[in-house]
Amino acid sequence: QAIAPPARRPETGDVAAARRLALACPDLTALEAALAGFEGCALRRTATRLCFADGNPMSPLVLVGEAPGAEEDRQGKPFVGPSGRLLDRMLATIGLDRSRFWITNCLFWRPPGNRTPSPQEVAVCQPFLERALELVQPKIVLFVGGTAARTLLGLEAGVTRLRGTLRSWHPDWSPAPIGTLVTFHPAYLLRNPAQKKLVWRDLLQLSQRLDAISGQGGPEGRPH
Ligand code: URA
Numbered sequence: 001q002a003i004a005p006p007a008r009r010p011e012t013g014d015v016a017a018a019r020r021l022a023l024a025c026p027d028l029t030a031l032e033a034a035l036a037g038f039e040g041c042a043l044r045r046t047a048t049r050l051c052f053a054d055g056n057p058m059s060p061l062v063l064v065g066e067a068p069g070a071e072e073d074r075q076g077k078p079f080v081g082p083s084g085r086l087l088d089r090m091l092a093t094i095g096l097d098r099s100r101f102w103i104t105n106c107l108f109w110r111p112p113g114n115r116t117p118s119p120q121e122v123a124v125c126q127p128f129l130e131r132a133l134e135l136v137q138p139k140i141v142l143f144v145g146g147t148a149a150r151t152l153l154g155l156e157a158g159v160t161r162l163r164g165t166l167r168s169w170h171p172d173w174s175p176a177p178i179g180t181l182v183t184f185h186p187a188y189l190l191r192n193p194a195q196k197k198l199v200w201r202d203l204l205q206l207s208q209r210l211d212a213i214s215g216q217g218g219p220e221g222r223p224h
Contacts, residue, residue, distance in 0.1 A: 002170035002177035006154025014040030014124050022131035028057055031131055035108055041124045043117070047109035049076045053132065055098040060139035060213050061206075063087075064129070064148040066185065067107035069114055078105050083186040087144065090186070090199060094207040102136055104129065106151050122151055134173035139213050141169070141178060142206060145185030159184060164202055166209065179209055 011019055017040055025031040032052045044050070051068035054077045063079075071081030079087050091097070107125050111117045129152070133141070143149035146159030153169060155162060162182040170177040183202040184195055 002168040003153055003155075003180075005171045011127075014120075015127065018124050019127040022127040025131060025135075028053070028132065028135055031128060031135065035128055038128075041109060041121060043107065043109035043111055043121055046112040048073045050108055051076050051078055051105065051110065052108055053102060053104040054078055054080075055102040056100065057102045057136045059099075059101045061096070061101040061142065061210060062133065062136055062138035062140075063101055063103040063142045063144055064152070065103070065105045065144040066147045067105055067114070067117055068110040069187075070110070072105075073110035078103050079186075082190060086186040086190060090196075090203060093200075094203050101142075102138070104132060106148050126151065130171070130173060133171070137174065139178055140206070140209055141180045143180065143182040145188070146182065149180070149182040153180065159188075164198065164205070166205060181206055181209075 018038065021034045021038060022031060025034050032050070035052060036050050038044075047068070051072045055063075065078060068078060069081050069083065072078055072084070078084070088097070091101070106122060106129060107117050108128065111121070141152075143152070143162075146157075146162055149155055149159075149162050152171075153167070159182060163184060165181075167180045168177040169180045181202055183199050184192075189196055189199060
C-alpha cells in the first residue's frame with residue numbers, strides 16, 4: 001500500500017503564490033529562476049544566495065536534505081560543507097557520485113545561524129520542492145534526515161523509527177508509486193559516528209533497489 005500525499009490544506013498568501021509560480025515552470029531552469037525572483041520567503045533576506053540543487057536531474061535517484069548551512073550559503077550548492085563531504089564519501093561506497101543522483105533540500109535559503117526553520121518557511125518552499133520532484137520524476141527518493149520525510153510524506157515519527165524501511169509513495173505528480181528510504185542526516189553522524197553502521201545498511205538497501213530499477217530495463221536517465 002503506497003503512502004498517499006497528505007491532504008493539502010487550502011493555501012493562501014505566499015504559499016499559494018509559491019504554488020502558482022512553481023506550477024507554471026516548464027523545467028528546472030525556469031524553476032530556479034522563479035525561486036531566485038520569489039520574495040515570499042523571509043530567509044532570502046538573511047541568506048547570501050539561493051541554494052537550489054546539484055547533480056544529474058536525469059537520474060532515477062533524488063536525495064532531499066533539510067536546509068543549506070554556511071558553506072552551502074557561500075557556494076549556492078547543497079551539501080558542500082562538512083556534512084556534504086561525509087555524505088559524498090558514504091555514497092561513494094556504493095559507487096554513487098553526483099553524476100548518478102540529483103540532490104536538493106526542503107529549504108532553498110540558509111536559516112540564519114542554522115536555526116530550525118519556521119513552519120511558514122518550510123511551507124513556502126514546499127511547492128517549489130514538489131514541482132522540482134515532478135520535473136525530475138525520480139524512481140527512488142532518499143530522505144536525508146527525518147525533516148524531509150516528515151515534510152513530504154506527512155509522517156510524524158522521528159528519524160530513528162522512520163529510517164531503514166523502504167516505503168512506497170504515490171504523490172499526485174507521479175504516474176506510478178515511487179520508492180522512498182529515510183536515513184540519518186550526516187550532521188547527526190558527525191556527532192554520533194557509531195550510527196554509521198545503520199546508514200551503511202540503508203545504503204545497501206538503496207543500492208539493491210537501484211540495481212532492481214536498472215534491471216527492469218529502466219534507462220539510467222530518461223530522455224527529456
Ligand atoms: N544539511 C542539509 O540538510 N543540506 C545541506 O545542503 C547541507 C547541510
